[in-house]
Amino acid sequence: SPAMTDHPPNTALAANKAADVTTVHVPLPGRAYDIHIGADLLTGAGTLIAPLLRRPRVAVITDETVGALHLSGLRAGLSQAGISASALTLPPGEATKSWGPLQQCVDWLLDQKIERGDLVIALGGGVIGDLVGFAAAILRRGVRFVQIPTSLLAQVDSSVGGKTGINAAQGKNLIGAFHQPSLVLADINVLGTLCRRDFLAGYGEVMKYGLLGDADFFEWLEHNGPALAAGDTSLRQEAVRRSVQMKADIVTRDETEQGERALLNLGHTFGHALEAATGYGDRLLHGEGVAIGCAMAFDLSARLGLCAQEDPSRVRAHLDTMGLHKGLTNIPGTLPDAATLLTLMGQDKKVVDGQLRFILAHGIGQAFVASSVPETAILKTLAAG
Numbered sequence: 001s002p003a004m005t006d007h008p009p010n011t012a013l014a015a016n017k018a019a020d021v022t023t024v025h026v027p028l029p030g031r032a033y034d035i036h037i038g039a040d041l042l043t044g045a046g047t048l049i050a051p052l053l054r055r056p057r058v059a060v061i062t063d064e065t066v067g068a069l070h071l072s073g074l075r076a077g078l079s080q081a082g083i084s085a086s087a088l089t090l091p092p093g094e095a096t097k098s099w100g101p102l103q104q105c106v107d108w109l110l111d112q113k114i115e116r117g118d119l120v121i122a123l124g125g126g127v128i129g130d131l132v133g134f135a136a137a138i139l140r141r142g143v144r145f146v147q148i149p150t151s152l153l154a155q156v157d158s159s160v161g162g163k164t165g166i167n168a169a170q171g172k173n174l175i176g177a178f179h180q181p182s183l184v185l186a187d188i189n190v191l192g193t194l195c196r197r198d199f200l201a202g203y204g205e206v207m208k209y210g211l212l213g214d215a216d217f218f219e220w221l222e223h224n225g226p227a228l229a230a231g232d233t234s235l236r237q238e239a240v241r242r243s244v245q246m247k248a249d250i251v252t253r254d255e256t257e258q259g260e261r262a263l264l265n266l267g268h269t270f271g272h273a274l275e276a277a278t279g280y281g282d283r284l285l286h287g288e289g290v291a292i293g294c295a296m297a298f299d300l301s302a303r304l305g306l307c308a309q310e311d312p313s314r315v316r317a318h319l320d321t322m323g324l325h326k327g328l329t330n331i332p333g334t335l336p337d338a339a340t341l342l343t344l345m346g347q348d349k350k351v352v353d354g355q356l357r358f359i360l361a362h363g364i365g366q367a368f369v370a371s372s373v374p375e376t377a378i379l380k381t382l383a384a385g
């Protein structure tokens with residue numbers, strides 16, 4: 001029909017949306033937002049973002065790797081809806097989550113004359129999402145931003161829930177703000193350019209959701225994990241949807257981590273200590289630390305008689321199948337001894353009144369917050385590797 005030839009992009013998006021886009025809603029009062037998950041969302045970005053704009057321009061911040069691969073796709077999607085975009089490209093890597101690049105972002109956004117009513121877009125992994133979200137939180141006391149997460153970790157975890165920030169010399173994520181995005185677009189196709197190691201690191205966080213609160217999901221992953229890692233996009237979309245739905249539900253009930261949200265830190269107390277011991281770099285990626293940390297949290301739970309002996313074995317067997325890290329021996333180089341690792345855990349910001357708070361489990365899918373855990377048991381878990 002003539003109408004269809006007049007508006008091919010919109011018709012395509014409408015069909016695409018009906019067919020493959022799933023939406024998770026985060027119903028936080030006064031700052032509710034949608035998370036769209038689907039193939040080819042960069043192409044539809046303009047149509048999805050346009051309703052949020054007061055004028056047809058946005059500022060995009062990305063990193064060099066993601067920018068080279070996906071910035072032109074995003075620009076094309078935006079321009080289909082008549083939206084122009086200026087872009088700032090930063091170096092990739094965790095070091096970008098620091099004061100220098102934060103200042104660079106804020107200065108650039110001011111130079112771009114971004115006003116309170118404008119929108120900033122974070123296009124990238126968790127580093128860009130955390131940094132740009134924080135820049136948006138402090139620019140003019142807060143401007144709105146859209147997360148376009150491009151790593152698996154960012155799609156299932158960091159882009160949802162509004163934790164933004166940078167690292168300090170004293171530790172990771174110690175400077176930041178809660179600032180919810182106005183929209184999240186998780187394009188499953190962009191995961192296709194992620195290297196296998198980064199994809200698997202993100203999978204560590206996917207598995208975490210099953211382990212902390214949904215045994216059926218963990219079982220689904222045991223069946224579908226390998227095909228999903230090999231590239232099956234509909235399985236990837238389903239894994240992202242289930243993870244995001246769980247995170248959205250938890251964040252809606254406990255936005256500022258007074259209680260239940262702490263469950264999302266399953267595997268993170270061990271993981272952060274290992275990241276600190278390895279210098280937050282290429283030796284151990286965040287998601288790899290989380291994978292080992294989850295295995296250790298179940299090992300510790302079994303040692304304390306809280307869950308069945310088979311549970312830690314099942315976690316490690318799945319990590320093994322996936323080719324993910326499952327213990328300290330997977331980390332190259334020498335590590336500090338168990339006592340030093342225990343001290344590093346004490347630096348974690350999950351320490352309350354000097355007491356280490358651990359996320360332990362009564363079984364797969366049954367995590368809980370434990371406040372006093374005997375040090376001897378922790379040391380045994382660390383020594384066992």
Ligand code: NAD
Pocket residue numbers: 063065066069092093094097124125126127128130150151152153154157158159160161162163164172173190191192193194195198201286
């Ligand atoms: P990252 O942003 O460094 O991305 C990992 C690497 O993948 C980078 O080199 C990046 O350039 C590259 N990359 C990203 N998308 C790509 C794509 N589609 N194709 C090719 N390469 C791509 O790291 P990450 O693992 O995404 O996120 C880790 C960060 O997230 C950490 O700083 C962590 O603290 C933070 N985090 C935050 C939250 C939160 O709630 N805010 C939750 C979990 C983790």
